[in-house]
Amino acid sequence: MNGIVISIFEQGLIYGIMALGIYISYKILDFPDLSVDGTFPLGAAVTAALMLKGINPWLCLPISAVAGCIAGAVTGILHVKLKIKDLLAGILTMTALYSVNYRIAGAPNQFLMGKSTVFTLPESMPTFITTYKYIIVIFIIAVVMKFALDWYLSTKSGFLLRSVGDNEGLVVTLAQNPGTIKIIGLAISNGLVALSGSLACQRSMQFDITSGTGTMVMGLAAVIIGITIFKKIKFMRLTTGVLFGMIIYKACITAAISSGMASSDTNLIITVLFVATLLINDFTSRKNKKKGGVINA
Amino acid sequence: MLRLSHINKSFNVGTVDEKQLFTDFNLEISKGEFVSVIGSNGSGKTTMLNIISGDIKPDGGDVFLSGDNITKMANYKRARRISRVFQNPSNGTCPTMTILENMSIADNKGKSFNLTKGLNNKRKDFYRSRLETLGMGLENRLGTLTGSLSGGQRQALALIMATLAKPDILLLDEHTAALDPKSADIVMRLTDEVVKENEITTVMITHNLRYAVEYGTRTIMMHEGNAIMDVSGNEKSEKTTNDYLKIFNEISIECGN
Numbered sequence: 001m002n003g004i005v006i007s008i009f010e011q012g013l014i015y016g017i018m019a020l021g022i023y024i025s026y027k028i029l030d031f032p033d034l035s036v037d038g039t040f041p042l043g044a045a046v047t048a049a050l051m052l053k054g055i056n057p058w059l060c061l062p063i064s065a066v067a068g069c070i071a072g073a074v075t076g077i078l079h080v081k082l083k084i085k086d087l088l089a090g091i092l093t094m095t096a097l098y099s100v101n102y103r104i105a106g107a108p109n110q111f112l113m114g115k116s117t118v119f120t121l122p123e124s125m126p127t128f129i130t131t132y133k134y135i136i137v138i139f140i141i142a143v144v145m146k147f148a149l150d151w152y153l154s155t156k157s158g159f160l161l162r163s164v165g166d167n168e169g170l171v172v173t174l175a176q177n178p179g180t181i182k183i184i185g186l187a188i189s190n191g192l193v194a195l196s197g198s199l200a201c202q203r204s205m206q207f208d209i210t211s212g213t214g215t216m217v218m219g220l221a222a223v224i225i226g227i228t229i230f231k232k233i234k235f236m237r238l239t240t241g242v243l244f245g246m247i248i249y250k251a252c253i254t255a256a257i258s259s260g261m262a263s264s265d266t267n268l269i270i271t272v273l274f275v276a277t278l279l280i281n282d283f284t285s286r287k288n289k290k291k292g293g294v295i296n297a
Numbered sequence: 298m299l300r301l302s303h304i305n306k307s308f309n310v311g312t313v314d315e316k317q318l319f320t321d322f323n324l325e326i327s328k329g330e331f332v333s334v335i336g337s338n339g340s341g342k343t344t345m346l347n348i349i350s351g352d353i354k355p356d357g358g359d360v361f362l363s364g365d366n367i368t369k370m371a372n373y374k375r376a377r378r379i380s381r382v383f384q385n386p387s388n389g390t391c392p393t394m395t396i397l398e399n400m401s402i403a404d405n406k407g408k409s410f411n412l413t414k415g416l417n418n419k420r421k422d423f424y425r426s427r428l429e430t431l432g433m434g435l436e437n438r439l440g441t442l443t444g445s446l447s448g449g450q451r452q453a454l455a456l457i458m459a460t461l462a463k464p465d466i467l468l469l470d471e472h473t474a475a476l477d478p479k480s481a482d483i484v485m486r487l488t489d490e491v492v493k494e495n496e497i498t499t500v501m502i503t504h505n506l507r508y509a510v511e512y513g514t515r516t517i518m519m520h521e522g523n524a525i526m527d528v529s530g531n532e533k534s535e536k537t538t539n540d541y542l543k544i545f546n547e548i549s550i551e552c553g554n
């Protein structure tokens with residue numbers, strides 16, 4: 001039982017970093033970005049390729065993130081400069097990344113058995129650390145990323161990012177180019193997603209080219225769960241809610257599977273869970289409107 | 298200061314809806330003028346403002362600002378020198394950010410939006426004093442999300458934000474139209490104060506003829522893409538709402554309505 005709980009937290013926090021990325025694109029930028037289905041395995045592919053070359057596993061994290069940033073920027077450029085619709089721009093990048101990921105990893109699957117990862121700790125560590133090494137390392141990385149994102153969103157540049165999704169016209173009146181800000185936002189978003197992919201690859205010790213399927217929907221579900229449940233809590237930031245949202249999401253999936261459903265049923269569970277959260281979300285926001293919330297004069 | 302020169306603009310060219318709005322349209326506005334623009338729906342007022350701000354590119358002709366030809370300049374680059382308040386109160390503020398956050402970004406206009414702290418706590422007192430002039434109590438609600446303010450409060454805030462970093466030109470498009478009469482009067486009075494205090498050249502579109510009479514130094518009436526009336530100085534101060542109404546009626550008779 002203990003093992004299951006820890007595994008839920010591990011998975012929840014690894015994928016939670018991905019959900020932070022989707023929080024930026026979907027919630028802040030209002031951009032349904034499907035490129036994440038390609039940038040998640042991109043992070044894994046880059047990591048697998050580098051680790052097979054013997055590169056330091058810690059270095060794999062930022063390099064994967066940069067690769068994700070570039071891919072995100074491509075989606076942004078397709079949308080902003082070439083005026084391709086947001087959904088289509090993401091699908092195009094995702095499609096192209098399938099080939100790119102294959103090239104980078106050299107094969108649709110790579111196994112990394114015996115390679116050292118960020119979870120390879122020195123022998124001298126006390127045993128209670130080595131027993132819980134996975135969750136400790138994952139927790140630290142996820143929390144650092146959360147605080148880094150919180151910090152960025154509190155800077156001047158972050159303020160612009162927050163305004164561009166809500167009110168693009170305001171950004172124009174501030175004499176800033178909204179297109180550039182969207183490209184930056186998508187780059188950061190996909191950087192986080194690729195970092196999450198890198199961490200997932202190091203945890204599972206393998207790369208699988210299909211591992212990105214459903215990333216967007218999963219992340220979106222976590223974002224909506226997290227925000228719906230935790231937005232009422234004043235002192236807690238939404239980014240914390242998003243991490244918890246993914247943990248809750250992973251717990252639901254685990255519960256469904258352990259109650260006898262096959263793991264191939266997860267996609268169906270994801271969709272049902274997704275629609276359920278959307279309905280709850282819709283319900284609560286409607287309640288708010290009745291109370292006389294936002295009036296669009 | 299601002300000059301529109303030989304502007305041509307058509308919409309939906311090549312379709313049955315083709316409409317030539319401006320044909321060789323010219324307008325010159327001097328520094329410090331406060332121009333009210335009135336005229337019927339569809340007469341081209343908003344389009345004129347959009348051509349000034351760069352949101353719409355003219356098919357022909359040039360736009361000059363302080364002698365520089367800005368016809369080809371992108372809207373966000375022009376915004377360094379041009380501020381704007383829209384009819385819809387949600388357009389001027391960011392609803393998911395607090396009053397203080399909104400004031401801070403507006404205050405940073407023209408400077409770099411870098412990785413330093415977004416909130417400008419040092420200028421809090423200054424922001425409070427600016428908000429105090431509204432008499433809406435917003436100075437005590439710096440932490441409130443602007444999305445939860447009323448339309449009038451948001452519009453007043455938008456006006457303060459638009460003039461925080463002093464623009465060369467202020468464009469107002471029916472910025473009191475969505476407000477109740479009392480809020481509209483407050484925002485209009487505030488507009489006048491801010492404009493006079495900072496000597497900002499202003500172009501204000503309004504359907505409220507009383508505002509056109511009481512405020513501003515010049516009134517232009519638009520009709521089908523032409524400025525059919527343009528009064529300033531004594532000629533303007535002698536005009537009453539009835540005079541304006543009369544011209545409106547004359548136009549409608551001409552059009553056969």
Ligand SMILES: Nc1ncnc2c1ncn2[C@@H]1O[C@H](COP(=O)(O)OP(=O)(O)OP(=O)(O)O)[C@@H](O)[C@H]1O
Pocket residue numbers: 308309316318336337338339340341342343344345
């Ligand atoms: N983007 C556009 N596409 C097609 N036609 C347009 C567009 N913008 C304006 N027009 C047309 O140009 C004419 C002038 O519109 P404009 O919005 O400038 O009027 P207005 O004077 O601001 O009217 P109102 O008082 O109703 O705001 C209208 O006939 C309108 O249909």
Ligand SMILES: [Mg+2]
Pocket residue numbers: 342343344
């Ligand atoms: Mg208009």
